[in-house]
Amino acid sequence: MTKLMEWLFGISVVLAAWVLVAFDPLDLSVPHTYREVAWPMPLYLLVSFGCYSLATVGYRVATFNDCQEAARELQGQIKAAKEDLRSKGLKMCN
Amino acid sequence: MSARKTSRSKPNNGDKYSVLLPTYNERENLPLIVWLLVKYFDESGYKYEIIVIDDGSPDGTLKVAEQLQKIYGEDKILLRPRASKLGLGTAYIHGMKHASGNFIFIMDADLSHHTHHVFPLLRKQKEGDYDLVSGTRYRGNGGVYGWDLRRKLISRGANFLTQVLLRPGASDLTGSFRLYKKKVLECLVERCVSKGYVFQMEMIVRARQLNYTVGEVPITFVDRVYGESKLGGNEIVSFVKGLLMLFVTT
Ligand SMILES: Nc1nc2c(ncn2[C@@H]2O[C@H](COP(=O)(O)OP(=O)(O)OP(=O)(O)O)[C@@H](O)[C@H]2O)c(=O)[nH]1
Ligand SMILES: [Mg+2]
Numbered sequence: 001m002t003k004l005m006e007w008l009f010g011i012s013v014v015l016a017a018w019v020l021v022a023f024d025p026l027d028l029s030v031p032h033t034y035r036e037v038a039w040p041m042p043l044y045l046l047v048s049f050g051c052y053s054l055a056t057v058g059y060r061v062a063t064f065n066d067c068q069e070a071a072r073e074l075q076g077q078i079k080a081a082k083e084d085l086r087s088k089g090l091k092m093c094n
Numbered sequence: 095m096s097a098r099k100t101s102r103s104k105p106n107n108g109d110k111y112s113v114l115l116p117t118y119n120e121r122e123n124l125p126l127i128v129w130l131l132v133k134y135f136d137e138s139g140y141k142y143e144i145i146v147i148d149d150g151s152p153d154g155t156l157k158v159a160e161q162l163q164k165i166y167g168e169d170k171i172l173l174r175p176r177a178s179k180l181g182l183g184t185a186y187i188h189g190m191k192h193a194s195g196n197f198i199f200i201m202d203a204d205l206s207h208h209t210h211h212v213f214p215l216l217r218k219q220k221e222g223d224y225d226l227v228s229g230t231r232y233r234g235n236g237g238v239y240g241w242d243l244r245r246k247l248i249s250r251g252a253n254f255l256t257q258v259l260l261r262p263g264a265s266d267l268t269g270s271f272r273l274y275k276k277k278v279l280e281c282l283v284e285r286c287v288s289k290g291y292v293f294q295m296e297m298i299v300r301a302r303q304l305n306y307t308v309g310e311v312p313i314t315f316v317d318r319v320y321g322e323s324k325l326g327g328n329e330i331v332s333f334v335k336g337l338l339m340l341f342v343t344t
Binding site (some may be wrong): 003056057060065066070071084085087091092 | 250
């Protein structure tokens with residue numbers, strides 16, 4: 001099953017459940033209060049997922065490590081490498 | 095140069111590591127990365143070889159590579175150049191054909207990938223006998239250096255989107271610092287169709303699909319000091335295309 005199909009499957013299950021509760025097409029005599037709560041659910045879900053996404057991405061951007069130490073270490077190694085390579089007779093520029 | 099604890103015990107197994115270095119205009123970087131690799135590997139005692147796949151760089155990268163080969167020997171530095179710029183994906187395939195190791199390291203030759211992460215990757219692989227170990231910028235004390243807010247945002251956003259859509263079970267999909275079992279890499283490469291960034295993503299997604307085991311190790315990514323980036327402005331477009339392609343096909 002491709003990821004697309006998994007998604008379509010998931011969405012149809014949720015939608016079917018929603019239709020069943022919110023509109024009661026099979027006359028299961030779903031209590032009125034349930035139906036009222038269920039009706040705007042998809043929108044709630046979408047909005048909360050949006051908020052969750054924004055918050056997650058925002059948090060991860062804010063906590064993305066800045067590797068100062070790694071950059072410094074690299075600078076040191078570049079220097080050492082250049083010196084050693086020059087002594088081994090490497091011509092960097094032709 | 096801190097926190098480098100090399101265990102001095104000589105590894106006595108038959109493992110050999112082939113490091114693939116695809117280069118395009120990396121004249122300044124190539125000697126440095128080769129020097130670092132040689133140094134670390136010689137210290138560690140593991141058997142290794144470095145395969146340079148240069149795509150006819152106009153800046154003379156190949157000339158520098160030839161000099162390096164003279165310095166370090168033809169058994170350590172292998173040159174597998176191609177006449178023109180045929181892309182990163184095929185460069186790996188080309189290099190792999192000539193690899194004699196049973197493990198293959200893939201890393202950028204632009205010094206973004208720090209050589210000292212080679213051994214954490216290697217140890218991780220041994221720990222769980224993983225088929226693939228991927229370096230990750232997004233977990234633990236992994237990270238980046240030299241990225242502005244915009245680039246961080248794009249990177250994190252794209253990563254989040256990918257995680258949601260594909261649930262790949264790996265945190266860094268576009269990273270290109272990885273260790274593969276050679277057989278696994280051969281198998282994956284046959285199945286992968288995309289290029290560039292997306293190639294790396296496809297490799298790991300297909301690996302999951304084929305039930306290969308994937309390990310992860312945090313790595314630091316330092317933006318290139320020398321030379322120019324080869325990935326142009328349509329990066330985002332091709333990323334989205336690739337993501338959708340994987341979304342429908344895997
Ligand atoms: N052989 C070969 N190597 C390539 C080609 N394109 C890129 N490379 C190499 O692949 C590695 C990664 O490419 P980069 O240009 O650094 O791409 P990037 O790391 O995503 O971007 P920056 O780090 O921002 O420059 C480098 O070692 C390049 O020299 C190609 O067409 N052929
Ligand atoms: Mg790079």
